[in-house]
Amino acid sequence: MFTILVCDDEKEIVDAIEIYLVQEGFRVLKAYDGEEALEILKKEEIHLLILDLMMPKMDGIHAIMKIREDSSIPIIVLSAKTQDADKILGLNLGADDYVGKPFNPLELLARVKSQIRRYTNFGTAPESVPSEQVYSTGGLVINDDRKEVTVDGEIVKLTRIEYNILLFLVKNKGKVFSIDQIYEQIWKEDAFGADNTVTVHIRHIREKIEIDPKNPKYLKVIWGIGYKVEKL
The missing domain is CATH 1.10.10.10 (Winged helix-like DNA-binding domain superfamily/Winged helix DNA-binding domain)
Structure with a gap:
């Protein structure tokens, strides 16, 4: 089972995303700021991170920078900041994809599945994760x-x-x-x-x-x- 960490300071959004992901067979962990997400990443085997940019304590940009120091897990940025400059900044810092709020849950699911497949195919996922062609x-x-x-x-x-x-x-x-x-x-x-x-x-x-x-x-x-x- 793939484990996805969802990090957003809006609890309603986290809960809504959890519902869709669980229905697709994913295990979901939840965080509400960048610091909490980093702590979970240290303790758990995470296959993909969905991350908001604007959060208290530690925002998404700084969280991505810290994560990319020692991890290559897929990161999908989920943010109301949809200007091209914000997207480019997030992608340049190491995010793999960018979805603007408000978002279509089915589109987010498709992007999650796509990133999981690429992660598995490139050989960076744990050995326990099954590979597809x-x-x-x-x-x-x-x-x-x-x-x-x-x-x-x-x-x-x-x-x-x-x-x-x-x-x-x-x-x-x-x-x-x-x-x-x-x-x-x-x-x-x-x-x-x-x-x-x-x-x-x-x-x-x-x-x-x-x-x-x-x-x-x-x-x-x-x-x-x-x-x-x-x-x-």
């Missing part, structure tokens, strides 16, 4: 056991072919593949007249995983050669 680059995560794709915690719906193309490229992130190589890998047949078929599927994938498909972050075209998924 998860491939990722930046905020793009593919759980091949569940056939699930998420981008920044949001589930993305792909067709079978789109999924197979993206999985192949993410497994080989940083490597460039020609249209013919992609076609032969996915369709398992000679790439005769494959250009349009692969190009259309690539376009559809971009429309689903990229914030700006015309200026993609993940799925890049290398003009005259082919495509690759960026190693982030």
Whole structure:
């Protein structure tokens, strides 16, 4: 069972988050300021921390700085401070994700699950935590056991072919593949007249995983050669 520490000075928010997490099978510990969270982290095996920024005694920023001195557990910042500068500061100090208040509980759950999967896949979780077949680059995560794709915690719906193309490229992130190589890998047949078929599927994938498909972050075209998924 994964243990999640929820730290916020608003008891109602902590209790509400606990309800959703427990329903999903997580064990939940609660803290109401940064100092209390640090004490719990010293005594308990925590797999993920949900942390508010504005709290008494020790705020979330200073708590993140202390935690990152000796721990790499995933940290999701949950805060009413939603300005870009606040988000950037939290992420630069070592937070893994940032959710603004008010928040959608289902979105928070999706982000929690995404961070837990990445934490497990990177080999930093305790040995007792079961590992799944998860491939990722930046905020793009593919759980091949569940056939699930998420981008920044949001589930993305792909067709079978789109999924197979993206999985192949993410497994080989940083490597460039020609249209013919992609076609032969996915369709398992000679790439005769494959250009349009692969190009259309690539376009559809971009429309689903990229914030700006015309200026993609993940799925890049290398003009005259082919495509690759960026190693982030």
